[in-house]
Amino acid sequence: MASRRTIYKWFWVWDFEKEEEWLNEMAMNGWVLESVGFCSYHFIRCEPGEYSVRLEMHPYDESYVSFMEETGAEYVGRMMMWIYFRKKTADGPFDLFSDIDSRISHLDKIGKFLTIVGGANLSIGLFNSFSPSRLGWVNLLCATLLMYALGRIHGKKESLEKERLLHE
């Protein structure tokens, strides 16, 4: 039986929780994430349910990775601005965020990133619309999609903020 496999899959940025859920389902089925690439996930065999997997948007920061390792998590890899960790379930529950405030600031981080990339696409798109290249629409399309993503992330944030009115 093969001990490694690669799956090509695309997740929209607002579906990062679904991505995490899928990675944990894979681990439940005996495949744990070993490394990540662009739209590609590389798995190796593990005992079913041996690992939990978590991901978050976080600029690469060595001190953060060593902090995570100190708590028993293993750094798996990163792709774009996303960083992936796994931890053996026998070593206790594994979460990255344990209160509403830190979930909100995570969403803020994603929002900031989308705003910067979306803004850049918008300016490039507008600039190119007036240039002979005629490729400005590509960036404008990207900008539209990124703004849509920003809206989805903002929606998630609003529902957390509503919850925070009553508890933390």
Place this chain on the structure above:
Amino acid sequence: MADSLALTEATYYILLSLVSPRHGYGIMQLTEELSGGRVRLAAGTLYGALNALCAKGWIIQLPAEDDSRRKEYKLTATGLKVLNKEVARLRELADNGEKILRGE
């Protein structure tokens, strides 16, 4: 104004854990132990909170020992004041709750 706001549960337990110097994992363990397993600080939440508390000057990072990459933190005098105020605030909340529920 900000100093009269209530602390979050995470902040409260972090400050309490740092009355004596501890590293990140030590804070997570003590918090879980003190709260009887009820409060579990997740690593990402803790990391963000430690940075924010350092920036506020309520805790400081101790110089790393040569053989260890693990960073230790400790409460500052300001942090201790904040913590004492919070304990008084929590006592008021609990006292009022008990008084009213007992029907006094």
